[in-house]
Amino acid sequence: xxxxxxxxxxxxxxxxxxxxxxxxxxxxxxxxxxxxxxxxxxxxxxxxxxxxxxxxxxxxxxxxxxxxxxxxxxxxxxxxxxxxxxxxxxxxxxxxxxxxxxxxxxxxxxxxxxxxxxxxxxxxxxxxxxxxxxxxxxxxxxxxxxxxxxxxxxxxxxxxxxxxxxxxxxxxxxxxxxxxxxxxxxxxxxxxxxxxxxxx
Amino acid sequence: xxxxxxxxxxxxxxxxxxxxxxxxxxxxxxxxxxxxxxxxxxxxxxxxxxxxxxxxxxxxxxxxxxxxxxxxxxxxxxxx
Numbered sequence: 001x002x003x004x005x006x007x008x009x010x011x012x013x014x015x016x017x018x019x020x021x022x023x024x025x026x027x028x029x030x031x032x033x034x035x036x037x038x039x040x041x042x043x044x045x046x047x048x049x050x051x052x053x054x055x056x057x058x059x060x061x062x063x064x065x066x067x068x069x070x071x072x073x074x075x076x077x078x079x080x081x082x083x084x085x086x087x088x089x090x091x092x093x094x095x096x097x098x099x100x101x102x103x104x105x106x107x108x109x110x111x112x113x114x115x116x117x118x119x120x121x122x123x124x125x126x127x128x129x130x131x132x133x134x135x136x137x138x139x140x141x142x143x144x145x146x147x148x149x150x151x152x153x154x155x156x157x158x159x160x161x162x163x164x165x166x167x168x169x170x171x172x173x174x175x176x177x178x179x180x181x182x183x184x185x186x187x188x189x190x191x192x193x194x195x196x197x198x199x200x
Numbered sequence: 201x202x203x204x205x206x207x208x209x210x211x212x213x214x215x216x217x218x219x220x221x222x223x224x225x226x227x228x229x230x231x232x233x234x235x236x237x238x239x240x241x242x243x244x245x246x247x248x249x250x251x252x253x254x255x256x257x258x259x260x261x262x263x264x265x266x267x268x269x270x271x272x273x274x275x276x277x278x279x280x
Contacts, residue, residue: 024239033232038223046218056227060234067235138217157214185210192213 014082015075022070033063036080039159040087046154047091049143058094062087077168081161084169088151095147141191149184156181 020028040062045055065086073082142150148170155161155169163181167174 021239026236026239029235029239030232033235037228037231038220041223042218042220045221050221052224056224059223059227060231063231063235064238067238135213135216138213142214142217153210153214154218157211158218185206188210189206 010078011075014079015073018070018073018079018082021067022073029067032066032079036083037063039080040083043084043154043159044087044091046142046158047147047150048094050139054094058087058090061093062090065090078165081165081168084155084159084161085171088169091151092147138192141188144191145184145187148180149187152177152180153184153188 017028017032021032037059041055041059044058044062045052048054048058062083066083069086073079077085142153145153151170152166155166156163161169163174163177167177170177170180172180
């Protein structure tokens with residue numbers, strides 16, 4: 001996808017900002033921090049089942065890592081997608097460590113074959129509208145999703161990020177993101193349907 | 201059309217379940233201080249690497265000059 005003029009200006013502004021950050025410019029550090037801290041915090045918080053302690057640790061690791069890596073920022077993405085990619089990686093690291101403790105609940109699904117095996121092709125949808133009332137049920141369904149499904153859904157529908165930028169964050173092609181989104185939506189609908197049936 | 205309406209439902213559900221949160225102010229303040237502190241040392245580290253490289257070059261140049269000088273001195277003082 002071609003970059004627009006405003007995108008190009010934004011990329012170079014971000015490159016200048018991160019170059020200043022890498023040289024210890026306190027004003028630039030504050031600018032970056034003020035612009036993105038709250039958004040990155042919410043992004044992390046929503047991926048770790050709203051666990052404040054975990055979110056606090058991960059957001060700190062994210063910004064410290066960003067500070068150390070600022071010198072390597074190549075300006076090919078926007079600063080915010082670059083920060084989101086660091087945060088996404090830190091969340092994945094968190095679950096990798098947690099996996100030993102809680103293997104069943106958080107085990108990520110790695111290949112498309114494994115993902116496809118999750119589906120029961122005979123399952124009949126009952127037409128439940130996920131957004132109708134119970135956001136807690138949706139929250140539980142999201143928490144139970146494999147991490148890459150959770151990340152792609154949050155980036156697309158909560159952060160309102162375009163597919164090309166989600167690809168930059170998750171280090172995948174836009175086409176692969178489209179496929180992942182489609183599978184993640186289906187999996188979320190399935191889980192909500194199952195929970196809803198369990199309730200009735 | 202159907203797919204579009206499904207997307208809208210999912211978007212609404214996710215927006216409802218994943219609301220933005222206000223980070224703890226003490227965390228925000230503490231991390232800012234830490235970043236400011238570490239940004240000085242991070243860039244200092246970068247500069248000290250540059251300085252080390254400069255010192256290395258100067259030392260190498262000095263050693264080469266010494267070898268050349270010794271060679272010239274030998275050629276002048278050792279009778280053929």
